[in-house]
Amino acid sequence: xxxxxxxxxxxxxxxxxxxxxxxxxxxxxxxxxxxxxxxxxxxxxxxxxxxxxxxxxxxxxxxxxxxxxxxxxxxxxxxxxxxxxxxxxxxxxxxxxxxxxxxxxxxxxxxxxxxxxxxxxxxxxxxxxxxxxxxxxxxxxxxxxxxxxxxxxxxxxxxxxxxxxxxxxxxxxxxxxxxxxxxxxxxxxxxxxxxxxxxxxxxxxxxxxxxxxxxxxxxxxxxxxxxxxxxxxxxxxxxxxxxxxxxxxxxxxxxxxxxxxxxxxxxxxxxxxxxxxxxxxxxxxxxxxxxxxxxxxxxxxxxxxxxxxxxxxxxxxxxxxxxxxxxxxxxxxxxxxxxxxxxxxxxxxxxxxxxxxxxxxxxxxxxxxxxxxxxxxxxxxxxxxxxxxxxxxxxxxxxxxxxxxxxxxxxxxxxxxxxxxxxxxxxxxxxxxxxxxxxxxxxxxxxxxxxxxxxxxxxxxxxxxxxxxxxxxxxxxxxxxxxxxxxxxxxxxxxxxxxxxxxxxxxxxxxxxxxxxxxxxxxxxxxxxxxxxxxxxxxxxxxxxxxxxxxxxxxxxxxxxxxxxxxxxxxxxxxxxxxxxxxxxxxxxxxxxxxxxxxxxxxxxxxxxxxxxxxxxxxxxxxxxxxxxxxxxxxxxxxxxxxxxxxxxxxx
Amino acid sequence: xxxxxxxxxxxxxxxxxxxxxxxxxxxxxxxxxxxxxxxxxxxxxxxxxxxxxxxxxxxxxxxxxxxxxxxxxxxxxxxxxxxxxxxxxxxxxxxxxxxxxxxxxxxxxxxxxxxxxxxxxxxxxxxxxxxxxxxxxxxxxxxxxxxxxxxxxxxxxxxxxxxxxxxxxxxxxxxxxxxxxxxxxxxxxxxxxxxxxxxxxxxxxxxxxxxxxxxxxxxxxxxxxxxxxxxxxxxxxxxxxxxxxxxxxxxxxxxxxxxxxxxxxxxxxxxxxxxxxxxxxxxxxxxxxxxxxxxxxxxxxxxxxxxxxxxxxxxxxxxxxxxxx
Numbered sequence: 008x009x010x011x012x013x014x015x016x017x018x019x020x021x022x023x024x025x026x027x028x029x030x031x032x033x034x035x036x037x038x039x040x041x042x043x044x045x046x047x048x049x050x051x052x053x054x055x056x057x058x059x060x061x062x063x064x065x066x067x068x069x070x071x072x073x074x075x076x077x078x079x080x081x082x083x084x085x086x087x088x089x090x091x092x093x094x095x096x097x098x099x100x101x102x103x104x105x106x107x108x109x110x111x112x113x114x115x116x117x118x119x120x121x122x123x124x125x126x127x128x129x130x131x132x133x134x135x136x137x138x139x140x141x142x143x144x145x146x147x148x149x150x151x152x153x154x155x156x157x158x159x160x161x162x163x164x165x166x167x168x169x170x171x172x173x174x175x176x177x178x179x180x181x182x183x184x185x186x187x188x189x190x191x192x193x194x195x196x197x198x199x200x201x202x203x204x205x206x207x208x209x210x211x212x213x214x215x216x217x218x219x220x221x222x223x224x225x226x227x228x229x230x231x232x233x234x235x236x237x238x239x240x241x242x243x244x245x246x247x248x249x250x251x252x253x254x255x256x257x258x259x260x261x262x263x264x265x266x267x268x269x270x271x272x273x274x275x276x277x278x279x280x281x282x283x284x285x286x287x288x289x290x291x292x293x294x295x296x297x298x299x300x301x302x303x304x305x306x307x308x309x310x311x312x313x314x315x316x317x318x319x320x321x322x323x324x325x326x327x328x329x330x331x332x333x334x335x336x337x338x339x340x341x342x343x344x345x346x347x348x349x350x351x352x353x354x355x356x357x358x359x360x361x362x363x364x365x366x367x368x369x370x371x372x373x374x375x376x377x378x379x380x381x382x383x384x385x386x387x388x389x390x391x392x393x394x395x396x397x398x399x400x401x402x403x404x405x406x407x408x409x410x411x412x413x414x415x416x417x418x419x420x421x422x423x424x425x426x427x428x429x430x431x432x433x434x435x436x437x438x439x440x441x442x443x444x445x446x447x448x449x450x451x452x453x454x455x456x457x458x459x460x461x462x463x464x465x466x467x468x469x470x471x472x473x474x475x476x477x478x479x480x481x482x483x484x485x486x487x488x489x490x491x492x493x494x495x496x497x498x499x500x501x502x503x504x505x506x507x508x509x510x511x512x513x514x515x516x517x518x519x520x521x522x523x524x525x526x527x528x529x530x531x532x533x534x535x536x537x538x539x540x541x542x543x544x545x546x547x548x549x550x551x552x553x554x555x556x557x558x559x560x561x562x563x564x565x566x567x568x569x570x571x572x573x574x575x576x577x578x579x580x581x582x583x584x585x586x587x588x589x590x591x592x593x594x595x596x597x598x599x600x601x602x603x604x605x606x607x608x609x610x611x612x613x614x615x616x617x618x619x620x621x622x623x624x625x626x627x628x629x630x631x632x633x634x635x636x637x638x639x640x641x642x643x644x645x646x647x648x649x650x651x652x653x654x655x656x657x658x659x
Numbered sequence: 660x661x662x663x664x665x666x667x668x669x670x671x672x673x674x675x676x677x678x679x680x681x682x683x684x685x686x687x688x689x690x691x692x693x694x695x696x697x698x699x700x701x702x703x704x705x706x707x708x709x710x711x712x713x714x715x716x717x718x719x720x721x722x723x724x725x726x727x728x729x730x731x732x733x734x735x736x737x738x739x740x741x742x743x744x745x746x747x748x749x750x751x752x753x754x755x756x757x758x759x760x761x762x763x764x765x766x767x768x769x770x771x772x773x774x775x776x777x778x779x780x781x782x783x784x785x786x787x788x789x790x791x792x793x794x795x796x797x798x799x800x801x802x803x804x805x806x807x808x809x810x811x812x813x814x815x816x817x818x819x820x821x822x823x824x825x826x827x828x829x830x831x832x833x834x835x836x837x838x839x840x841x842x843x844x845x846x847x848x849x850x851x852x853x854x855x856x857x858x859x860x861x862x863x864x865x866x867x868x869x870x871x872x873x874x875x876x877x878x879x880x881x882x883x884x885x886x887x888x889x890x891x892x893x894x895x896x897x898x899x900x901x902x903x904x905x906x907x908x909x910x911x912x913x914x915x916x917x918x919x920x921x922x923x924x925x926x927x928x929x930x931x932x933x934x935x936x937x938x939x940x941x942x943x944x945x946x947x948x949x950x951x952x953x954x955x956x957x958x959x960x961x962x963x964x965x966x967x968x969x970x971x972x973x974x975x976x977x978x979x980x981x982x983x984x
Contacts, residue, residue, distance in 0.1 A: 382775030
């Protein structure tokens with residue numbers, strides 16, 4: 008047996024012992040896949056903002072060349088996996104639960120597979136001389152994202168700007184059928200350990216624990232051998248129990264700590280990476296190689312010869328499955344990912360992307376039938392197996408009744424959607440589907456509320472502006488009068504730029520144009536504002552401290568996204584009329600989220616149309632708003648969302 | 660392929676409601692066997708009448724409600740009928756189990772919307788309706804005797820016997836010393852209880868039920884009995900007597916564990932069980948009925964939603980101080 012690392016194992020609550028079905032695909036070494044006729048490269052192969060094409064149709068590219076640049080902090084570039092010509096940049100079907108099309112760069116290989124003459128960044132074979140910042144920059148340029156399936160841009164987790172004392176390598180791979188990490192750890196243990204050293208150096212962390220489930224003895228042996236001379240790296244054998252590979256569960260197993268709800272592993276001084284990810288970081292830093300291929304398990308009872316392959320990104324899944332001998336019979340279901348958390352693919356005409364760890368063709372007899380679910384009998388099995396220690400059945404009752412607030416109070420957002428509850432439910436209720444539904448509804452409602460808030464703030468800013476202009480006009484008139492009078496009487500003229508009286512919350516006399524709707528609205532707003540005056544108002548929408556704390560401060564002084572949005576708004580406002588120029592937007596953990604962008608755009612449009620809302624303002628719009636409240640609101644919302652997306656959520 | 664219906668997890672789900680119900684029925688078999696051995700074929704007749712009435716009622720009501728009556732295969736009506744039958748006197752007239760089965764399923768379950776929606780334990784609803792409507796027929800138990808004697812005398816159960824004796828001013832110590840009391844009632848019930856205990860342990864091992872409710876029931880009953888028996892053993896029976904008489908074992912493992920009407924949170928189930936145990940002991944010792952199990956379960960059913968509300972689980976990542984050990 009392997010020498011255990013000097014570490015105590017803890018356990019996590021619940022979970023299931025599943026038949027792992029991994030041996031289907033682990034009989035042979037990792038295979039190579041010949042280049043297909045075309046590589047389809049989606050611009051969004053990661054969590055965060057889609058990349059922006061750098062190439063045009065007709066361009067000739069070399070292997071390893073960047074074809075699309077990241078947009079925003081949470082984003083990742085896309086590289087050419089081989090040399091060839093760009094034949095199209097257009098929406099194609101991508102592997103996504105929605106089944107929708109998305110923009111892709113289509114590359115026709117020339118068969119030469121020529122690398123760039125020199126990598127786009129300087130490799131640092133002696134990474135120990137590099138700074139964490141340098142390593143982070145390279146990882147970003149190399150397009151490295153989490154290869155465990157979530158595809159979160161890894162650079163963000165390489166130099167978080169906070170103390171990290173443990174790097175955890177998540178080699179648990181607890182989903183049945185999937186064995187890509189297992190094969191990689193078995194065959195490329197040295198490269199993984201090199202990557203670990205690079206990442207440890209970037210993090211400045213003293214130790215690394217590699218968690219591997221005890222059903223992968225070959226991988227454990229290989230890794231133990233590869234790191235036996237390194238006192239900082241330990242292989243820890245963990246029990247095979249789904250979802251052991253969930254980040255939160257593995258942390259609990261290895262450290263006995265729980266990641267705070269709404270928090271990050273970083274709050275515990277822990278960073279987690281997938282073995283394939285650290286290997287890619289190692290190769291990017293030491294060899295200058297971007298992420299253009301990955302290991303993918305092609306398996307399932309409906310695949311003729313299941314196997315793991317090294318696959319260029321963008322390879323159509325059909326081509327990949329053909330390498331595994333094609334399909335046997337009619338598969339019951341085609342999935343990307345594992346049977347517990349993967350999603351169904353409409354067909355195999357989609358490319359593999361950075362997040363594709365497995366292409367799974369399940370035989371009809373292995374999949375869950377979709378009969379009508381029977382009523383819940385409250386047996387409580389779901390409570391027993393829930394690794395997040397939630398009350399799944401109560402969440403289900405609330406989600407079903409659309410009582411979303413109650414579901415949120417029961418920590419709906421701490422659900423990791425592992426599916427254990429649905430697997431043990433004797434009534435065959437598709438529980439996870441209910442939770443997803445509830446989460447989506449809550450997010451939608453929040454987005455709507457944000458939109459309404461922003462519209463209201465803009466509207467009030469506009470009223471204040473009109474009021475200011477009116478007053479300025481009146482003052483100008485008064486000055487003119489005075490000047491005239493002075494000219495008549497020969498008195499000294501008051502300086503033309505005499506400071507106008509501060510129109511604070513106390514309303515000046517509103518112009519009473521009887522049929523002037525603006526004036527009426529203004530008067531109303533003023534009345535409201537003076538009513539609110541007694542209460543010291545909070546500064547409109549503040550970035551939540553929790554979000555600010557749980558997110559590593561970005562090295563940039565302020566968030567480029569928020570700035571860009573603010574700038575766009577400023578332009579628009581300038582078009583409308585003279586408006587307060589937003590100076591620096593508040594700093595927020597950036598997240599270039601296309602949804603947020605779209606919302607912002609819609610908001611701007613809507614705000615322009617907005618009529619007087621009846622909601623009492625929570626902040627009087629001061630006349631010289633240094634910061635655009637809308638930008639602020641968006642930034643705050645983004646901060647909240649980013650905090651949530653990184654695996655945490657609403658707790659009271 | 661309808662994509663709307665596809666959601667992870669995709670693996671086949673093994674357990675189903677029918678399996679749960681069948682396992683519980685299987686676990687009842689040892690108890691049924693011993694019970695029948697002691698009290699004769701009346702037990703089986705009760706089972707037959709009760710289950711037939713329960714199943715027919717379920718089918719009829721489902722049809723009247725315009726639902727698919729074939730859900731009868733889930734076995735829940737069968738189980739309700741069986742549990743109720745085992746709580747009836749073995750020589751009860753045929754209409755007693757029939758009425759019981761009918762009320763259990765109609766009033767106890769279907770009026771609330773069928774399986775999964777009943778706030779009360781259906782078998783106990785049926786039992787209480789019968790107990791209140793036909794007290795004489797419901798409390799006439801034959802003496803358990805190991806020969807299926809045709810001339811079985813109607814006599815009080817041990818619990819009933821003890822109660823009556825107390826009201827007559829005798830002490831329990833005297834009662835237990837009575838010739839015949841020990842051999843007939845107590846030993847008979849002891850065997851039945853043990854058989855149910857075996858079935859209950861099987862259910863625990865099968866993970867069909869969880870330990871909180873049975874333990875809570877037995878602890879609640881046992882602790883109360885222990886305290887008062889320690890104070891005055893002339894007036895209060897021992898924990899062992901309470902555990903092995905009446906519906907204690909059947910109730911703790913098979914009746915109180917009905918998931919639909921019990922608490923659902925782990926801590927809540929323990930509290931629920933304790934409540935059932937304590938209330939059963941109170942009704943037995945101070946109340947107007949020889950055995951209080953049915954009332955105790957129904958009372959705790961009323962409390963179950965409240966208990967659930969105040970016994971949430973501690974969700975991962977909340978409530979505990981998170982720091983390095």
